[in-house]
Amino acid sequence: MHEATPQNHEPHEAGPSRRSVLWTAGAAGAGLGLTGLGTPSAAAAAPQAPAAGPDTAAAPERHGKTMIGVPFEPRGTVRVGIIGLGNRGGSMIDLFLAMPGVRVVALCDPVQDKVAKAAAKVTKAGQPAPAVYTNGDHDFANLCQRTDIDFVYAATPWDWHFEMAKTAMLNGKHVGTECPLALRLDQLWELVDLSERTRRHCLQLENCCYGRNEMRVLRMAHAGLFGDLLHGAGAYVHDLRGLMFDPTYYEGPWRRLWHTRLRGDLYPNHGFGPVANYMDVNRGDRVVRISSFGTPALGLAAYRKQHMPAGDPSWKESYVESDRTISLVQTAKGRVIRLEHDVSTPHPYSRINSLGGTKGLFEDYPERIYLEPDQSNDEWGDFGKYAQWDHWLWKEHANPPGGHGGMDYMLVFRLTQCLRLGLVPDFDVYDAATWSAPLPLSDRSIRAQGAPQEIPDFTRGLWSKARPGMDSDRPAQ
Template sequence: MQRRHFLSSSSAALGAASLSTLMPTARAAGRERLRLGLIGTGMRGQVLLTELLRRDDVEVVALCDIEPIMLGRALAMVERFKKAKPQTYGESGDKLAYRKLLEQKGLDGVIIATPWELHASMAIDAMNAKVPVGCEVVAGITLQDHWDVLRTQQRTGTPYMLLENVCYRRDVMAVLQMVRAGLFGELVHLQGGYQHDLRAVKFNNGDPNKPYGSGVEFGAKGWSEARWRTEHSVQRNGELYPSHGIGPCAMYANIHRGNRFTHINAFASKARGLNDYISKKMGAKDHPSAKVKFKLGDVVTTTLACENGETIILQHDTSLPRPYSLGFRVQGTDGLWMDLNHSIHIEGISKPHQWEDFKAYQDKFDHPLWKKYAAKAEGAGHGGMDFFVVHAFVEALKANAPMPIDIYDAVAWSAITPLSEQSIAEGFKTLAFPDFTEGLWKTRKPIFAFDDKY
């Protein structure tokens, strides 16, 4: 992993800046066991907690949540795994209780799995406390949030990893192998997105035992994601969840390793899906939720231009009926792959103007990580991806190595959200994309593959 992040020695000044940003703070290398904390024990937090509890090289020593029900469920999980009871924080409802967790002695790292709007401040507090961070996706809300997270990491040198699990999806990683092998020729265009019917996630009846589709409440009367996530659909219009789509595309295009995003614009459709769901699908046309004016367009399309000439399209589609898909497309001078129909076409290999099934290619180019850890990933969340992303964070910490999805990846992928909001608000204006690396992208080495250890 280190070879992917170290700068060439051509610029001493840039090299010093990169090392201070990416190298972990002084910690014992080669540790065999970690003591970790978890901030946020809701439904996503419990998925991540499961992966931590499955490991023999991790001791979960601290849990924090201001919802006693969720904290209790997390403790019950620990007990079922027959692990030592961790210290708990937040039972009193104190929203700053996580700071007490960060003060706990002997903490090797913390995973943040709270609502999006809390990620930046919690990560900043953790890095200031010299506690390495594994943060669930969405690094911040505003553009300033992203700069603040970046500057804190640069100043403290504390490791930070964005826990983007789709980068570890089996077909996505096989395609990464194919891109690196040159099978698609020179890359020209990429697509991805978050296309996932979340209507039943954004509303429920407030019952902790019925979090999905049980009603049309949200906000204070809702539960789980309906309590906080739906408000983003009310107040914001943009690409609200970019990293699932942009993460793999950025890896394919060597973003921050000889390439970068240069421009962005975004368009949003009208907003009809959520009101239709409440009024017609749930039969609650007279409920107050049916009268809410949702700002988020049902389909948001974002386009990015890259320094090396590639274009990338992202689509956010969470308010209309549709089966789950991320809509990946990798296209180059010699062919393309599309995940929606599990198909591939390689000129000179495939029959002219015909698709091939992707399975034979996936088997041939299966990533070493999947070959090595598929059995351990079986049964893990999101088809095994959650095992791999937690594994990567844990193994990088144990080895005192740079994070595979580092601070530059985190802030650039996540900053697509406020930039897309700005573009839409300013009449679909094309904006210059900030260079968070401040020129380091020119000399950082490409990622040829994730390390076969993690």
């Protein structure tokens, strides 16, 4: 398996796009104040006032009732609007169209050719021609204002996720974004507050949580096979150098330019989400602090020197993003989670995906397991022999279509199933905010020589109560 195909859509223009100009102008401030979150004044501006309890970070006052345990409204047909039809959105639309009771109503991307190709897929699937929105970067707002959409899916460059999620909820839509949900703590808090006030779900659609191995380990952990959980690890280790310098894969250099702005973990969600699920983060435990360390930033410059011709625009870039970031996250129960990020050096793909407890451990890439009393003599066991612990989704869909080993299909199937049947989603806005928080906090920690940074309690103290999550029961249909 490989990474969730990066989400991108930049408009084709004769010169640099308005979006590129905007972010280039903001680079000195590390992207609209991202690095500024490490300064005392910016930290004070973020809504993290001291809380009543020692383990929680307080939230702003402008919020409503919790969204924990709130189901979707049941509906006969799920009507979807898709924003962003690049590599990710352009492939995920196939899965939405393959789902029972789902109709793709509207499409948005500034690149008209991409919208036309996606619209053709809709009509080929036997659905009515979708409405299309191609009038510049902000035409997504018009899509969100439609009254015939139930769920908005955003697969765009990272810096647009916050604005799109916010716009969707303000217009009464449930919304899901690709990684990350937002780039700053104040933005994460704003989306949590807005979800509560509007009663709309705001989800980080983390496909790796639906991987077969991840879901099997989850059920085994909850059944006590690993004993008392102690530690876990997750990562996004993927050599993206060739893609980031490819002039056609990403439209514009937006993905590579993030390496000129931040030093922290730019993509924590793929590794963090599954391990957080194993440990019932926000469902009986919570993450409280993170310490991060980063190597020098040498990989992209070395690749550029070897592969890019003189005069290429990339030669004007100075890279600061650590080639390898390593973060240690501690939970309220004292457990430790290790997160790693590296897309700038040569190595095989890995999400690490490990979990250890008092009875043994699992490690992925390659998959292997060591559990007492099944294994002994310091020899790894065969993880395939634990297939009886597969999640019901994988038992019912043994060979799912779509990318990334079938996890994309599982995500869309389960999401649309919850929407149709009026079920509580497998994860919520509190998980989305938690999984994205390491992005700004790891940058802050690295710039502070690894000093621990407090992770906010986005649940406002409700994390200590056990509740269902990814380890779901098969619904009656």
